[in-house]
Amino acid sequence: MNALKNLVDKVKPHFEKGGKLEKFHSVFDGFETFLFVPNTTSKRGTHIHDAIDSKRTMVMVIIALIPALLFGMYNTGYQHFLAIGQQVSFLDTFIFGALAVLPLIVVAYGVGLGIEFIVAQIKGHEIQEGFLVSGMLIPLIVPIDTPLWMVGVATAFAVVFAKEVFGGTGMNIFNVALVTRAFLFFAYPTYMSGDVVWVRTSDTFGLGAGNVVDAYAGATPLGQVATSATTDVNLVNIIKEPISFIDGFIGLIPGSVGETSTLAILIGAALLLITRIASWKTMFSVFAGGALMALVFNTWGPDTAAAHFPWYNHLVFGGFAFGAVFMATDPVTSARTETGKWIYGALIGAMAIIIRVLNPGYPEGMMLAILLLNIFAPLIDYYVVEANIKSRLKRAKTN
Amino acid sequence: MSKLISDKTKEIFLGPLGKNNPVTVQVLGICSALAVTSKLEPAIVMGLSVTIIVAFSNVIISLLRNTIPNRIRIIVQLVVVAALVTVVSEILKAFAYDVSVQLSVYIGLIITNCILMGRLEAFAMSNKPWESFVDGLGNGFGYAWILVAVAFFRELTGSGSLLGFKVIPQAFYQAGYVNNGLMILPPMALILVACIIWIHRARNKELQEK
Numbered sequence: 247m248n249a250l251k252n253l254v255d256k257v258k259p260h261f262e263k264g265g266k267l268e269k270f271h272s273v274f275d276g277f278e279t280f281l282f283v284p285n286t287t288s289k290r291g292t293h294i295h296d297a298i299d300s301k302r303t304m305v306m307v308i309i310a311l312i313p314a315l316l317f318g319m320y321n322t323g324y325q326h327f328l329a330i331g332q333q334v335s336f337l338d339t340f341i342f343g344a345l346a347v348l349p350l351i352v353v354a355y356g357v358g359l360g361i362e363f364i365v366a367q368i369k370g371h372e373i374q375e376g377f378l379v380s381g382m383l384i385p386l387i388v389p390i391d392t393p394l395w396m397v398g399v400a401t402a403f404a405v406v407f408a409k410e411v412f413g414g415t416g417m418n419i420f421n422v423a424l425v426t427r428a429f430l431f432f433a434y435p436t437y438m439s440g441d442v443v444w445v446r447t448s449d450t451f452g453l454g455a456g457n458v459v460d461a462y463a464g465a466t467p468l469g470q471v472a473t474s475a476t477t478d479v480n481l482v483n484i485i486k487e488p489i490s491f492i493d494g495f496i497g498l499i500p501g502s503v504g505e506t507s508t509l510a511i512l513i514g515a516a517l518l519l520i521t522r523i524a525s526w527k528t529m530f531s532v533f534a535g536g537a538l539m540a541l542v543f544n545t546w547g548p549d550t551a552a553a554h555f556p557w558y559n560h561l562v563f564g565g566f567a568f569g570a571v572f573m574a575t576d577p578v579t580s581a582r583t584e585t586g587k588w589i590y591g592a593l594i595g596a597m598a599i600i601i602r603v604l605n606p607g608y609p610e611g612m613m614l615a616i617l618l619l620n621i622f623a624p625l626i627d628y629y630v631v632e633a634n635i636k637s638r639l640k641r642a643k644t645n
Numbered sequence: 646m647s648k649l650i651s652d653k654t655k656e657i658f659l660g661p662l663g664k665n666n667p668v669t670v671q672v673l674g675i676c677s678a679l680a681v682t683s684k685l686e687p688a689i690v691m692g693l694s695v696t697i698i699v700a701f702s703n704v705i706i707s708l709l710r711n712t713i714p715n716r717i718r719i720i721v722q723l724v725v726v727a728a729l730v731t732v733v734s735e736i737l738k739a740f741a742y743d744v745s746v747q748l749s750v751y752i753g754l755i756i757t758n759c760i761l762m763g764r765l766e767a768f769a770m771s772n773k774p775w776e777s778f779v780d781g782l783g784n785g786f787g788y789a790w791i792l793v794a795v796a797f798f799r800e801l802t803g804s805g806s807l808l809g810f811k812v813i814p815q816a817f818y819q820a821g822y823v824n825n826g827l828m829i830l831p832p833m834a835l836i837l838v839a840c841i842i843w844i845h846r847a848r849n850k851e852l853q854e855k
Binding site: 407 | 825
């Protein structure tokens with residue numbers, strides 16, 4: 247650490263005013279403050295100082311995402327070798343998955359940070375750290391076989407139109423990673439849904455070549471539910487072996503890279519809750535709202551497989567848990583009042599289940615539910631604040 | 646003989662094409678800009694129709710301007726516009742049936758296009774017929790070029806074609822290129838119009854609010 251600090255201090259004068267690399271001050275500043283907590287403080291106004299700043303917060307979220315990422319890598323390899331019917335060691339499985347996921351991460355970060363750096367240079371302000379988390383979320387919420395150029399186009403679109411036009415990090419109305427996914431979903435629907443994109447059946451950089459086994463069918467559990475002809479659906483994995491709640495919880499099932507394992511997501515959730523970065527109210531109420539809505543459909547719903555999909559299964563299959571833990575709790579786009587968080591979370595959960603059950607076109611509703619509630623978050627906050635003002639006025643008058 | 650087209654007339658014509666564009670500056674006529682721009686051909690027809698209707702209704706209202714009682718002027722304007730819209734709609738049905746089917750209700754809805762009422766109220770009611778005609782042409786073309794620009798990008802990226810002809814080579818598709826389905830959906834029209842407004846304001850600093 248000390249050696250790193252010395253190096254940073256040594257090159258620092260070049261980037262200061264008058265130095266030969268002055269133009270790149272914002273880039274340097276971005277890296278320096280990423281590595282070390284800055285020792286400059288605000289000079290005007292009242293400020294509360296805390297050891298944690300937004301860069302440290304972002305890094306914590308990244309750490310919380312690592313279990314889901316690592317599991318996603320392993321699962322990508324696992325599904326691949328399951329599809330081609332080969333038995334390989336744990337390490338080979340993981341390496342295959344890591345090589346498959348890595349390009350997605352590189353493209354998402356490369357494009358997103360590239361735009362952030364350019365915008366920072368043009369506007370002459372510091373590089374904002376918001377993309378650190380978005381860039382990690384994007385690879386985790388797309389199918390493994392999404393073409394890389396699509397990820398690049400979608401990331402560029404989302405960073406420019408969902409973030410920079412609103413004023414950059416902290417000003418965006420919509421969750422940037424979800425806008426990326428929504429763009430992909432509506433622009434290239436055949437690459438984002440259906441039953442061929444969730445499992446990589448071809449080789450990755452020459453590794454793991456093989457032919458798909460006869461029994462192979464790549465539909466996700468929710469895809470099977472959506473296309474089921476009977477109300478009672480028997481979930482199967484990609485080689486037609488039955489799966490149940492516990493498989494959904496552990497996550498060795500087809501799906502977007504990071505969303506399959508509820509277990510890995512919950513480890514991340516625990517970290518976010520212990521460090522108090524995410525709000526437990528939002529997180530809990532998303533699950534509660536979703537469970538309640540699914541129970542309502544289980545009891546009184548129409549005669550479709552989606553409506554009769556048990557409520558506990560709704561919570562572990564698809565992107566529900568991932569959305570609840572990492573997307574709904576985004577501090578920028580979610581409700582900020584404490585009461586508002588309950589309402590916001592519960593509505594996300596309920597809306598996600600409603601879309602899953604009542605719209606056969608969308609087997610998964612979490613993305614649309616969160617984006618929808620992102621719009622309403624300020625409204626919810628507004629009415630919570632208004633209600634508080636009213637009740638306090640009432641109290642003041644009666645006394 | 647004085648100049649055929651005076652500087653003032655020129656300004657009346659050129660203003661709406663650039664600095665005073667009805668769509669990008671006054672933000673009028675957005676609804677039809679979203680509805681008809683997924684393909685280039687209907688956008689061009691729509692642009693021309695609106696241009697013709699604005700120009701001629703401007704002339705007619707300008708000729709009548711001194712005889713219209715103030716209290717019923719909106720009704721008179723509507724009658725004139727409605728008559729012209731009906732004529733254009735019938736002509737399209739007779740000579741360009743396919744396009745008129747694609748445009749469906751939007752030709753009829755030109756009656757409610759804000760640009761029309763805006764020009765009639767703001768310009769034709771207080772200017773001479775020739776100037777009004779030029780103003781109508783200017784605003785019509787100002788509207789049309791935005792539509793055509795938006796439709797150009799939407800059809801190119803959304804369907805890979807222009808005016809129905811495939812322009813993106815087959816080799817691209819074989820290499821993995823896919824048409825962008827989002828471009829066909831209405832939200833992208835809004836975003837593209839926003840991009841044009843963005844560029845427009847960046848180039849004309851006086852349009853930016855302080």
